[in-house]
Amino acid sequence: MPVPCKRGCGNNAVLKRPKTGDAICKECFFWAFETEIHYTITKGKLFNKGDSVAVAASGGKDSTVLAHTLKTLNERYNYGLNLMLLSIDEGITGYRDDSLETVKQNRDDYEMPLKILSYKDLYGWTMDEIVAQIGRKNNCTFCGVFRRQALDRGAAMLNVKCIATGHNADDIAETVLMNVLRGDIARLKRCTAITTGSEGTIPRVKPLKYTYEKEIVMYAHYKKLVYFSTECVFAPNAYRGHARALLKDMEKIRPSCIMDIIYSGETMSIKEEVSLPTQRLCIRCNFVSSQEVCKACVLLEGLNKGLPKLGIGKSSKVKKLLDEYNTRQNNLETAVKDLEDCNITDKKTSKTCKNISNGFKQKECNATNCCTNKTERNVEKNNEKLQTVLDKYSLENNSQVKLDEEDSDDSEIKHQDEDDTCSSSCGRLGVGF
Amino acid sequence: MAETLTVEVMFGGGAELLFNKVKRKEIALPPLKTFLPDSQNQNWTLKELLIWLKDNLLVEREELFLKDDSVRPGILVLINEEDWELHGQLNYELKENDKIMFISTLHGG
Known part of the structure; x- marks a missing residue:
């Protein structure tokens, strides 16, 4: 039995919007989806006219939809943005090599220049090599820390004003939930910010902050956008996985919970004394760091000295x-x-x-x-x-170096930035950028 | 001899990986009472289709596709290109030549 579009356009609805519960037709859905992102961009003042913007592109659904939508809105509303794609090749065979092909497709489809930076070039190690060294435990720490810095470096090379990432509403809600579950109040305070980045860093912006994952997938499907959808071949982040499952279960009962959790995160008032460590420059690589030597440099030193445990856990x-x-x-x-x-x-x-x-x-x-x-x-x-x-x-022989059991995921997670954790299964945030 | 019901099932967004990388398949469903003699429904609904898929096409990690008697939350279902939430979800009664699509959202970017 066809359901009419709630907007009264006379078409049949194809989708029930999770945010509002409205039944809506395809054309009205496209319009609502794009307009809401436009509203998020203008209200949050994410861009200025004439800015160069790097879209962190992984080839996945979020970054593909982000690139497509930003291109559409840039033309429709005359943002005057110079858009480009920035990808990081972590060196994960059977995963990133395939997804980069999708990014190249995006480059051609959306006519945007593409810059790919590899861990191998930047750090001398691929993720495959790192995992061979450290095992499957904790490898998301390396991947996340390196990626965050790699994106900064890439953005600096491209000379862009900011990096747009594909974090969606489900991701943000999941992060709020995780920070509550971990008692990580400092990160809870800033994880809902639509723009992050302090002095000296290139800001990250999240135009899809209020966009539901369901709608992103439906949008990509109806627009026939090509995206890459294979899980990272390395170990998933179990803790984030549970937070995600919990969120998805709750969404089923009450779809608005995702917006409500974000709202809670945004409006929660945090005691003044809770603050993040002050930012400074790493004495080795000159990139922004909260320590004298940044996490990426510590991890790298550990790898090069055959001490992969270095940098995992407390500083x-x-x-x-x-x-x-x-x-x-x-x-x-x-x-x-x-x-x-x-x-x-x-x-x-x-x-x-x-x-x-x-x-x-x-x-x-x-x-x-x-x-x-x-x-x-x-x-x-x-x-x-x-x-x-x-x-x-x-x-110990390098081949015999193993990580202590006591350095569990939990202790390690505490020291990760919100963006560190790998994507969806693999933690959801990172690979999707 | 009752006739079979032909429907097309499609898998995307990573869900195909659980189905031997099959993205699209036409299937012929036997009369419901032959497949599930105890079923309370007279005709095939999505609920029974999920059981049939589990028994016949799902090759790995069942828990990534199903939860309780439905799909795992996060898997989107389209009935003839329309959101199943508009069509009664599990109670939707299958018709000849229906196209049922399962899209996973549970994957990295």
């Missing part, structure tokens, strides 16, 4: 870990001298072996099994000695 732990590392490093230098002769033997053998196997004598060599066995024996011997030294100085 007070960092110094202790580094001191321990330096002591070991000094001890190791002495130990390395002891090992030198052994290493030389090994190198020589390998070289000979390689020569033989690459040359014509390979067959002969295989027949006698000379080189493989010899090399293995030597390496084994070498490893034994190495292991003894490592044990002596209580060092």
Whole structure:
């Protein structure tokens, strides 16, 4: 039985709007959807005429709809914005490589220039390599911290006035809920802000702040927008996942709860003494940081020194870990001298072996099994000695470095910024930017 | 011999990953009483369709698609391109050649 559009246009409704409960037709839905975002942009004074704006684009539904809508509104209302797409390639095979193809499609469809920055270029590590090093626990911390900074760097390169991200109403409500559940009052205070960023940083704006996820998906569907929809291949953020499930269950009973939670977050008055640490510049990379050395630099140092635990958990732990590392490093230098002769033997053998196997004598060599066995024996011997030294100085092989169980997701989350957590399943916010 | 009911099911927004990456499939439903002898309904509704999908097409992580006797909150259902919330949701009675689409919203960007 067809339901007529609530707006009285004479068409049949296709959608029940979660925000209002109104049954509405396709054309009226497009109009309402776009106009509400226009209202959010103008009321929040998100842009100034002539601004260059980077749309943080992941290829997912939110950023695809954001890019499409901003282009539409820019033309319709003559914002005079110079829009461009900014993507971060975390280096996650089977996930980001595919989604970047979608972003390239967006670039062509919306005729916007696209800038892609990779973790590999910026930090020397891909997420695949980081996960190989640290395991699947805590990897969202690396990804989130690096992405936040990568976006800043990209925006600086593009010389834009601000970065528009695809955070939608469901995301914001989820974050309010999570900050309440964690007792993270400082973040609760600012997580509903439509514009974030302090002095010296490029502001982030959220034009989709009041737009329901359901409507974003329906809009993309009816407009036939192409977006990428695969979950991140790495571990999801369990805590955020529960907050999300709770929110979705409540939305089913009372769809307005999403707007109501955002409203609660916005109007809650927080005691004056609760404030975020003051911002300063990282002494290493010169990017904005709340500490002397920013989180990205600490995490990176940990990776490069084979101490991936560094930077996960409380910042007070960092110094202790580094001191321990330096002591070991000094001890190791002495130990390395002891090992030198052994290493030389090994190198020589390998070289000979390689020569033989690459040359014509390979067959002969295989027949006698000379080189493989010899090399293995030597390496084994070498490893034994190495292991003894490592044990002596209580060092771990990189491959054996594991994160302590005590550093659970919860303790780590406390130190993450609201934007840090990965996207939807994977935490919902980050990858979707 | 009662006739079968033909409908088309479609999966998008990541929901297809739970259905062996099938995005669109025409299915022939047997008479309801053959499939579910205990059903209180006379005709196929979305409620029974979900059970049929679970038994026949859903290949992995059932909990990402279903919750209790409905779809997991966050999965949108379109009946002939229209929001199922306008059409009685689970109580919607299937008609020949209906197109039922399931779109997941539960994924990263």
